[in-house]
Amino acid sequence: MFGSLSSSSLTSDKHGYSMKTTLKSPEAGSSPPVKQLLDEPETVTTIDTGYRSLYSVACLSDQEIWTSGEDSTMKLYSINQGSLLKSIRTRSGFIPWDIAVTKSGDLVYTDYYKDRTVNILKSEKLEELISLQEWEPRNVNSTSSGDLLVIMYSDDRKQTKVVRYSGSTEKQTIQFDDKGKPLYSSDSYNRYITENRNLDICVSENKAKAVVVVNQAGKLRFRYTGHTPAPKNKPFSPRGITTDSQSHILTADNENECVHIIDQDGQFLRYIDCGLSPWGLCTDTNDNLFVAQNRKVKKIKFLK
Template identity: 60%
Template sequence: MYCEVCHIHLCKDCVEKHFSDSSKVHDVVPLTQYITTLNYPKCRKHPTKRCELHCEQCDIPICTKCISSRNHLGHEQIDIFQNFEVKKEVLQKDLQELEKSIYPKYQEIASAIPVQKADLGKSSQKLTTTIDRHGEVWHREIDTIIHTLKSNVEEMESKYLVVLNKQEDEITHTISEITKSIADLKKLLDSNEFSLVSAYKSRIAEFRILPTKLRVSIPNFKPQEIHTDQLIDQFGSLSASSIITEEQDYSKPPQGAKSSPPDLSLMDVPRVITAIDTEYGELLCGVTCLSDTEMWTRGDDNKMKLYNLQGELVKSVQTKSGNVPYDITVTRSGDLVYTDDKDRTVNIVKNTQVQTVISLQEWRPLGVCITSCGDLLVVMVSVYSNQTKLVWYSGSTERQSIQYDDNGGPIYSSGNYKYISENRNLDICVSDCYSRKVVVVNQTGKLRFTYTGGPSITKGSFYPYGITTDSQGRILTADSNNHRIHILDQDGHFLRYIDNCDLDCPWGLCVDTRDNLFVAKYIGEVKKIQYHI
């Protein structure tokens, strides 16, 4: 029997108990009836054929002709009805998560926006009023300064006019006396009277003393150069504003609900789902998932290559500088990001066009990853000194730098080969190969723990290279020297090794949305591994 509402199989004894659940209107039908209602899909490669099987490695439905073509030789094949049931379960879980967790969260966030907009308007109006009032104070001060200067000019003019007027009156009087003396002298010269000539007293000595010549020095107004930055400092400025991105954790449903994401236990024996050969030969260094069916890779040349699960090259992109990329990652929107340690840049590929996002002067960028909020985390080493730091960028803007512990000592070693991943609890995990450890700090930059290797059965020294994290918060790192993967919990406790999947020199790591592990082996092969159930 099969319930088409709950999408579960039932035996005859369970049907009655199943109907006792009155929260749903159940529709239980015979299994054979349910199977006959399924529409088997047409084959993509052989349109005249119907697909009755599903290839687990290629993740596509296949027909009998596909099997006879030997394209899926050695791949695990299951009945398409079984695959259909698995997909139905995924659909049911997605629906439940959307209805009970994600959708309510979106509604909650959306309902807060009108309130924030209203508060923003009120705060902006209050700020504007305060600025206007302060501006009026400045205007009054400026008006006072102008009035004082003009009063000083008027006072100076009045003072100098008094002096000039006095001298003008004195000179006018003297000129009048001189004019009279000239007239008197002319009369005496024409006179023959002895008594008048004898009585003449000369004033020429008096008139020879010329009046002082006044030079009025008029002051100049020397306007000072206006320095806007100084005016801003004196007037006042706005404190820094920002929109803080707070990640909403919908992965934790309300109490009483089932946990999300579902608990994925580790398998006793991890298995290889598929192996993808690349064109890198023995120089494959990194891998990052674009989707569950395609992955970007990097090697020791200047091209980054996108492959599908069938090993087909989808496309390739050359670095802007022509240098070998140091590390790669993919943004939430599917754009490829890579670091160029020789050119000291971080770049993003949009529609095959390479754009430089970050240019550094004295630092070389190494490992890079995308945070849960879409920002960049870059671990970098100094060009001129033995220093390493981790920098959080929002676009091209540096938001945080992590370099020292609480005692002022360096958190990371000064050597190369450092890769980075953000965990779901927002911890930042760095594989520090030079110091032979994994270093984990929290989102504020405080050191949480270091991991220096697993149990004593270790064959050789622990040199971690690639690092990634899964939906359970587990940390996975590639131990290339010992040909295996270490799995830790989010607190740094060793859980197990993956050492049974022919992992010769594993280097780069990533996981897809289903937590399948992709391992870039240095010999040029990518392996897709299932390590959980």
């Protein structure tokens, strides 16, 4: 299932990366144990979610996973049993664009079709957390510090930015590089976002065919544009993105039916051949990979 191993290789409102508050430094602590990539990844289990198309997965715990797809209902599943534990309908009745689980275990989702909001499920009740004007919230991720990172587009679809929130308070905007050029492409195609262990912010851009990685301050570190040869010899088509305890970045390649594994500096390591067309990704605390494919979630063990 793995492909071959490659040896290859402030503050200004104008530039959109101004910091309104000081971001926390990484918490002190011991480094995680070193884990190696398995020679042959193992599919542990598969869960049929019943969605016509499944777009996003978010780990609540090592036993439970939230899912969302082409339906207004978000579903919580038992990973081991494969059984449906809970269903929550969006406040608007429209399809959620993306979901995430906060550090405290709350489900959040974005709704741009109806009311341009980011919503949160607290104590079994859905509440509006963030409401936007002139911008549309799309994909969302919860960080290790408990902040939310939200990808959003301008009404005219000509601008894209990442905004960091603490609760409903905006803390940081990431939009331009240090030369004033846009970090992200000006289209409304699929994107996903995640935070790496080193606090880098990683965004997959489907139409731009790139993974854009910036550091905690919003400074561009690198762009990953795929690796040749690709399993299906098709152009890089990134969708879901996640990271693991080793600071690997994993991104789903829809057209090549695989997941790319790169290191924290953008060097290609290997492919995981998934079969079918992967979309959303997430990892649990044991470094199991969850892949959204059509209507199913596949749990894959890829580290030893």
